[in-house]
Every structure is written in C-alpha cells, then in structure tokens.
Amino acid sequence: MASVSSTSSSGSDDENNDKQAASTSGSSNPFASMIDTDFDMSKVPETEDIRVEQYFSKEELAELSKIEMTRYRNMKRNYDVMRMLGLPGKKPYFMERNRRSLVQPKEPPTPPLTSSESEEDEEWTPELERKKNQPPKKQLLTTTLQPAKQQELKKEPVEDRGETRKSRYPQRNIPRKNYKEVELPDDDHYLFVKDKEVPKGEPNRAVRTLPDYLSVCPSKIKGAGDGVWLDGKTMQKNLVFGPYDGKISGPEIGMTSGYAWQISKNDKVKYYIDATDVTKSSWMRYVNCARNEEEQNLVAFQYYRNIYYRTYKPVPPGTELLVWYGNEYAKELGISEKPQTKGEESNKQKQSKAYLISDFGMNFKTVSGDQPPH
Numbered sequence: 001m002a003s004v005s006s007t008s009s010s011g012s013d014d015e016n017n018d019k020q021a022a023s024t025s026g027s028s029n030p031f032a033s034m035i036d037t038d039f040d041m042s043k044v045p046e047t048e049d050i051r052v053e054q055y056f057s058k059e060e061l062a063e064l065s066k067i068e069m070t071r072y073r074n075m076k077r078n079y080d081v082m083r084m085l086g087l088p089g090k091k092p093y094f095m096e097r098n099r100r101s102l103v104q105p106k107e108p109p110t111p112p113l114t115s116s117e118s119e120e121d122e123e124w125t126p127e128l129e130r131k132k133n134q135p136p137k138k139q140l141l142t143t144t145l146q147p148a149k150q151q152e153l154k155k156e157p158v159e160d161r162g163e164t165r166k167s168r169y170p171q172r173n174i175p176r177k178n179y180k181e182v183e184l185p186d187d188d189h190y191l192f193v194k195d196k197e198v199p200k201g202e203p204n205r206a207v208r209t210l211p212d213y214l215s216v217c218p219s220k221i222k223g224a225g226d227g228v229w230l231d232g233k234t235m236q237k238n239l240v241f242g243p244y245d246g247k248i249s250g251p252e253i254g255m256t257s258g259y260a261w262q263i264s265k266n267d268k269v270k271y272y273i274d275a276t277d278v279t280k281s282s283w284m285r286y287v288n289c290a291r292n293e294e295e296q297n298l299v300a301f302q303y304y305r306n307i308y309y310r311t312y313k314p315v316p317p318g319t320e321l322l323v324w325y326g327n328e329y330a331k332e333l334g335i336s337e338k339p340q341t342k343g344e345e346s347n348k349q350k351q352s353k354a355y356l357i358s359d360f361g362m363n364f365k366t367v368s369g370d371q372p373p374h
C-alpha cells in the first residue's frame with residue numbers, strides 16, 4: 001500500500017527520458033490485464049432489451065436495418081455503462097437533442113459531482129453560501145489552483161472537428177449546439193485509471209486512494225512538500241485520472257486553500273473543488289505544479305463539472321507526476337513561464353489535445369489501480 005513517506009524518493013531528476021519511455025511503452029498495453037472486471041454487469045440490460053426507437057423519426061425507423069438498430073442499441077448500452085461507472089462519456093450522436101428528426105430530446109449527460117454530500121450537489125451561489133450561514137474560514141494559504149489560467153497556455157487552435165472553438169474552456173465545447181459528430185478511430189483509446197475505493201470520511205483517505213504503482217513521497221521540488229511519484233514501469237500516455245475529489249466550496253475557500261480547482265461554465269466560475277481535507281479528497285491533491293513545460297507530464301482539464309488529469313506523454317518510472325496549475329498560481333509559487341522555444345511549441349500542441357472534449361468517446365476503458373502495471 002502506498003503511503004506518505006518521510007524518506008527521500010528514489011526518483012531521478014532526469015525524468016524526461018523519452019528514449020526509455022519509448023522503448024518501454026511499446027505497442028502492447030501494460031494495463032491490459034487490469035481492466036476492471038468487478039463491475040456488476042447484471043445491472044446492465046442486454047443489447048436486445050435496450051430501446052433506441054425514441055431517438056428516431058418514423059421515417060428514419062422505417063429506413064433502419066436490423067444491423068443498424070443493433071449498432072445503435074450497442075452504442076446506447078456502452079454509453080449507459082459509462083454513466084453507471086460514473087465516467088464521462090460522449091453521448092452517441094443519434095441521441096443528441098439537436099439532431100434533426102429527434103423525437104424525444106434529452107438533456108446532455110451530467111456526470112455525478114465528486115462530493116457525496118447532497119447539499120454540495122447544488123451549484124455554489126452567494127445565496128447558498130449565506131444560507132449555510134458559515135463564518136468565513138481562516139485563510140491558510142493565499143493561493144489557488146486555477147485551471148482557467150492553465151488553459152491560457154493552450155491557445156493554439158485545436159483539431160478541426162467541424163466547429164469553431166472560440167472558448168478556452170473545455171466544458172464550453174461540450175457538444176450541445178452546432179455539434180458535428182466525428183467518429184473516433186478505434187485505436188484512439190483512453191484508459192481511465194480507477195482510484196482505490198475508500199469511503200469518504202476515512203482517516204488519510206487521500207493517500208489510500210492511490211493506485212498501487214503511485215506513491216506519495218517528498219517532492220523533488222525544494223520546499224513543495226509531498227508529491228506523487230510513479231513506481232514500477234513506464235506509464236503510457238492517455239491515462240486519465242480523476243475526478244479530482246474534494247469538497248465543493250465557494251470563493252473564500254476556493255481562492256485560498258491551495259488545493260482547489262475552479263469549475264467554470266459559460267465564462268463564470270461556478271464553484272471550487274477543494275481537496276484540503278485528506279479524509280474527503282483523493283491522491284490527486286498531492287500532485288505538484290510543474291516548473292516548466294518540459295517536466296510537466298500531466299494535463300488537467302475540466303469535463304462537465306469535474307477535473308481530470310491525463311498523461312499526455314509516456315511517463316518513465318521514478319518520475320514525479322507534475323501538472324500545470326496555471327500561470328497565475330505558478331507565479332505565486334515563484335515559477336515564471338519559460339520563454340517559448342520551438343520544441344516547447346510542439347509540446348504545447350500535444351497538451352492542447354487534452355482539451356478536446358470529444359477525445360472522450362466510446363473508447364474509454366476502465367482499469368483498476370489494484371496492481372502495478374506490467
């Protein structure tokens with residue numbers, strides 16, 4: 001079991017050894033044997049019991065072959081499973097409300113919020129804060145992780161998916177209007193790594209949610225406290241971790257805790273997910289801020305109302321996981337943005353891919369964190 005250690009880590013500062021990463025990442029998936037088999041499939045109806053007729057007009061139904069119907073049922077079934085697992089999943093295009101001839105429009109999917117407390121399910125508003133009648137909490141730190149700022153780094157145009165992306169925020173690219181469905185290639189897989197399941201409120205929950213091949217040890221960054229390190233073998237790119245677990249908070253806590261990500265919608269901050277409390281948060285709270293783009297190996301992104309981290313390049317063993325908190329927060333940590341070089345530019349382009357919401361298609365697989373990668 002991974003734990004907070006007071007001894008120094010065996011990790012090397014030379015963690016960006018791409019050669020090593022390339023030689024060990026290979027084409028075979030080191031997580032293949034870790035696909036979660038615990039999920040109770042009995043809860044999922046069989047394909048033939050899935051109803052999709054409601055998404056089609058009479059004319060369309062008359063045109064559909066049996067094979068096509070089965071395909072649509074399968075798509076809906078996959079999507080339902082994703083929802084049941086609490087994973088972000090792209091709604092199949094035929095279920096989209098703006099689709100022509102749609103018989104029964106549906107709301108876009110909303111994955112569950114990370115907090116288990118029902119009152120926290122409400123969006124934060126000043127009124128709600130007043131209702132809670134809580135005295136302002138003592139400010140512990142003067143900084144905030146602000147993903148909105150992080151996204152200022154990623155202003156490059158994203159892949160053309162049939163729409164103009166004017167927004168810096170991934171959540172505003174959610175396919176509601178003018179969305180043009182693009183089928184993802186089959187090999188464009190993202191693996192969602194499950195946290196260890198630990199009930200909220202348990203002592204030291206954050207560390208106990210670590211997958212076995214990650215550990216919390218002192219950071220390589222002087223004065224940064226603890227950080228998250230990769231043991232075992234190289235971690236491939238496109239592993240998705242999350243959601244960032246914590247307490248939904250207003251600005252008093254969100255702007256000061258040092259463990260809060262901002263959740264925005266339509267350019268407005270809705271609330272913050274604050275991971276200060278180790279009994280309610282997950283290991284992701286320990287991930288430190290990269291000091292430059294080169295040592296960054298995770299990108300953070302908002303998907304609906306949650307924050308996820310994704311490996312955007314292979315991560316060699318003995319590497320500290322580092323994400324970018326955002327320009328503003330980085331500045332407060334004494335990290336100045338490095339001037340762009342040609343190499344960094346291509347690096348940035350890779351990062352910007354993390355903000356393509358439609359990356360998350362039906363190709364999501366779930367892997368458990370129970371075993372180290374092999």
Ligand SMILES: C[S@@+](CC[C@H](N)C(=O)[O-])C[C@H]1O[C@@H](n2cnc3c(N)ncnc32)[C@H](O)[C@@H]1O
Nearest residue numbers: 221223224225226258259285286287288289333
């Ligand atoms: C989300 S926490 C990360 C985990 C933290 N290191 C710990 O031990 O709990 C953010 C805090 O870690 C520290 N930190 C993270 N990245 C840093 C960096 N690059 N340089 C200095 N301090 C950093 C700062 O104190 C910051 O407020």
